Amino acid sequence: MLKRLFLPSIFLILSWGFWISPDFKEIAAGVAIFLFGMVSLEEGFKAFSGGTLEKVLQVSTNRLWKSLSFGVVTTTLMQSSALVSVITISFLSAGMLGLEQGIGIIFGASLGTTTGAWLIAGLGLKVNIAAYAMPMLVFGVILVFQSSRAQKGIGYVLGGVGFLFLGIHYMKEGFESFKAAIDLTQFAMTGLAGLLLYTLIGTAVTAVIQSSHATLVLIITALAAGQISYENALALAIGANIGHTVTAILGALNANTDGKRLAAALLIFSVVAGLIAIVFIQPFIWAVDVVSHACGIADDNLAMKLAVFHSLLNLVGIMVMAPFIGRLVVLLRQWLKEPQQSVVTPRYLNDAVISFPDSALKALRQEVRHLYANSFDIIITVLNVTPEQLRDPERLSSLPSDLAVVDVDALYNQRIKSLYSEIIAFIARLQGSTDTRAFGEDLYALRDACRDIVEAVKDIKHLQKNLLRYLASPNASIQKEYNDIRRRVALLLKDLSTLADNPDSEALLALDGVRADLFADDALAGGALDSLIRGGHITPEMATSLMNDSSYAHDVARHLINMARVIFTPAESVMREVRESLVLDEQNLPQ
Amino acid sequence: MKKPSLLEKLHRFFNWKLKRQEARRKQLKLLLKKLKKEESELKAKLARKEEVSRKEHMERQVKVLHQQRKKGIALLRELGR
Numbered sequence: 260m261l262k263r264l265f266l267p268s269i270f271l272i273l274s275w276g277f278w279i280s281p282d283f284k285e286i287a288a289g290v291a292i293f294l295f296g297m298v299s300l301e302e303g304f305k306a307f308s309g310g311t312l313e314k315v316l317q318v319s320t321n322r323l324w325k326s327l328s329f330g331v332v333t334t335t336l337m338q339s340s341a342l343v344s345v346i347t348i349s350f351l352s353a354g355m356l357g358l359e360q361g362i363g364i365i366f367g368a369s370l371g372t373t374t375g376a377w378l379i380a381g382l383g384l385k386v387n388i389a390a391y392a393m394p395m396l397v398f399g400v401i402l403v404f405q406s407s408r409a410q411k412g413i414g415y416v417l418g419g420v421g422f423l424f425l426g427i428h429y430m431k432e433g434f435e436s437f438k439a440a441i442d443l444t445q446f447a448m449t450g451l452a453g454l455l456l457y458t459l460i461g462t463a464v465t466a467v468i469q470s471s472h473a474t475l476v477l478i479i480t481a482l483a484a485g486q487i488s489y490e491n492a493l494a495l496a497i498g499a500n501i502g503h504t505v506t507a508i509l510g511a512l513n514a515n516t517d518g519k520r521l522a523a524a525l526l527i528f529s530v531v532a533g534l535i536a537i538v539f540i541q542p543f544i545w546a547v548d549v550v551s552h553a554c555g556i557a558d559d560n561l562a563m564k565l566a567v568f569h570s571l572l573n574l575v576g577i578m579v580m581a582p583f584i585g586r587l588v589v590l591l592r593q594w595l596k597e598p599q600q601s602v603v604t605p606r607y608l609n610d611a612v613i614s615f616p617d618s619a620l621k622a623l624r625q626e627v628r629h630l631y632a633n634s635f636d637i638i639i640t641v642l643n644v645t646p647e648q649l650r651d652p653e654r655l656s657s658l659p660s661d662l663a664v665v666d667v668d669a670l671y672n673q674r675i676k677s678l679y680s681e682i683i684a685f686i687a688r689l690q691g692s693t694d695t696r697a698f699g700e701d702l703y704a705l706r707d708a709c710r711d712i713v714e715a716v717k718d719i720k721h722l723q724k725n726l727l728r729y730l731a732s733p734n735a736s737i738q739k740e741y742n743d744i745r746r747r748v749a750l751l752l753k754d755l756s757t758l759a760d761n762p763d764s765e766a767l768l769a770l771d772g773v774r775a776d777l778f779a780d781d782a783l784a785g786g787a788l789d790s791l792i793r794g795g796h797i798t799p800e801m802a803t804s805l806m807n808d809s810s811y812a813h814d815v816a817r818h819l820i821n822m823a824r825v826i827f828t829p830a831e832s833v834m835r836e837v838r839e840s841l842v843l844d845e846q847n848l849p850q
Numbered sequence: 851m852k853k854p855s856l857l858e859k860l861h862r863f864f865n866w867k868l869k870r871q872e873a874r875r876k877q878l879k880l881l882l883k884k885l886k887k888e889e890s891e892l893k894a895k896l897a898r899k900e901e902v903s904r905k906e907h908m909e910r911q912v913k914v915l916h917q918q919r920k921k922g923i924a925l926l927r928e929l930g931r
Contacts, residue, residue, distance in 0.1 A: 768885075768918060771914050771918065772910070772911050772914050775910045775911070775913070775914050776907060776910060779906070779910055833870065833873045833874055833877055834877055836874065837874055837877040837878050837881060838881065840921070840922075840925055841881070841918045841921050841922050841925070842918075843914065843917050843918060843921070847917050847921070848914070848917075849910050849913035849914055849917065
């Protein structure tokens with residue numbers, strides 16, 4: 260109910276504000292344009308994140324200082340800690356980044372985002388940036404309409420920066436004329452009460468507009484126009500720093516447990532940094548003066564001093580929190596426990612990764628492996644083979660011939676169907692939301708791998724009927740043939756498990772060996788079946804069953820090998836390409 | 851041998867297609883060496899009559915490796931060397 264009333268209430272309050280004050284309208288329009296610029300900037304960077312950013316992320320986060328610097332540098336470049344947080348959460352969800360590294364990046368991002376305040380205070384207020392905004396917008400929009408992905412990306416970035424500048428311009432103008440009408444400084448409060456109240460206001464405003472950048476621009480422009488006191492501006496900046504965690508918390512709602520832990524770490528970081536700043540506000544003001552003096556910032560340039568304060572606040576936060584990241588991770592793991600991992604729900608798919616093709620593809624790959632793990636369990640249950648027996652070739656050659664009746668349909672519905680549907684739905688969403696041309700083939704290959712897994716389970720269901728019947732048969736010949744079929748499928752699973760444990764490019768070629776063994780072991784090969792019938796060892800009815808079931812076993816193997824080619828080998832690279840070119844065709848395969 | 855001109859050097863440096871082909875060729879050469887080593891090791895094992903129970907399997911693996919190498923050598927010729 261409250262949720263439904265929230266948006267209309269905001270609209271009503273804003274409309275009332277626009278009615279009574281044209282200056283407020285200008286400031287609000289400035290914030291809106293600024294936020295739209297941020298959205299556009301993020302959209303632009305997403306176009307370039309198809310690979311490069313993700314690759315850099317993986318190699319540059321193995322040490323704490325590296326992940327911290329990574330957070331600082333990328334956020335400085337992209338001017339969006341939200342985008343960096345989303346990428347970090349998506350990597351965590353896909354299991355490609357540890358929580359420690361994730362926390363390092365997100366702490367670094369908090370410092371990186373403060374460079375925005377420097378840019379606004381340094382450039383935004385001195386230069387008539389609206390003059391730069393107009394050409395940027397024109398060039399940006401022209402580029403957005405181009406078909407090339409890169410040109411579109413540049414267009415969005417240019418347009419985004421243009422809108423940011425334009426937004427700052429409107430806010431500045433609004434506050435300038437506002438100054439003439441109302442003097443906000445009469446509401447200025449001093450002392451601890453003022454500090455706490457303005458911190459709360461800063462937190463609330465940032466939580467509503469979900470951008471610490473926008474709040475900081477408001478603070479800086481209001482401060483430059485003399486509408487708020489310097490002390491209150493500092494408190495508002497502390498509040499903005501705490502409020503910007505709301506974006507990360509909202510992003511983490513859909514993420515897995517590690518994503519939620521990351522958001523909690525950011526909240527703790529911001530609150531701790533905020534509390535330190537509130538308690539030690541006087542030493543902070545002194546430190547800001549010292550740094551500003553060293554940087555050559557004039558004493559009356561309060562906007563730049565606010566930017567210095569914002570950076571110091573986060574720097575102190577990092578210095579205090581960084582030594583405790585290990586302990587923080589332990590605590591967060593205790594507070595936010597991993598729910599019992601379900602075999603039926605997706606473990607890696609997360610809508611946060613959809614905007615990042617590379618991460619989405621990696622998460623999808625992991626999920627297909629999860630689907631295979633479920634099908635593997637079903638197949639070994641039907642074959643009545645334990646994982647220990649699979650690891651030992653000696654035990655595989657002398658499997659006991661008793662089988663239990665397994666309801667494959669029930670297991671399929673329980674462990675495969677819903678997960679399969681989720682994967683297919685994710686692929687459809689992925690195709691609908693991003694430009695999939697660059698990795699379309701990989702996407703189709705993964706979808707086909709899922710279909711192969713499902714087909715293999717269906718084939719094993721058909722095979723089960725006669726396996727149960729003939730393994731319990733008094734006829735030793737047919738029992739041996741069916742045990743051979745069972746052993747062949749088990750051997751294939753063993754080979755695939757070895758490949759799954761050591762996924763590399765060599766797996767592609769090693770699969771040829773597996774295929775060759777499979778062909779050669781076929782009961783129908785080499786006239787074995789004819790001699791069994793001629794010798795009167797099996798009846799013609801048994802022979803037809805054996806032919807059908809041998810073909811089912813062959814299909815299981817074919818489907819699983821096709822699947823393994825996709826999910827147990829690394830994604831596109833020169834190494835894979837070269838190995839792929841040596842994979843043998845059916846006719847080249849030694850029989 | 852004539853030294854390549856600066857223009858040729860620059861062309862080579864910025865030609866990504868050529869670079870990729872060069873990388874493929876290098877990878878292929880390395881892979882062929884590896885396959886040859888694997889094949890000769892398996893052959894040696896067969897000659898020493900080790901793992902008699904898996905003789906057929908090993909013979910098949912030798913054939914597979916041989917076929918893969920044959921395919922690789924043909925591809926290497928296509929790539930230029």
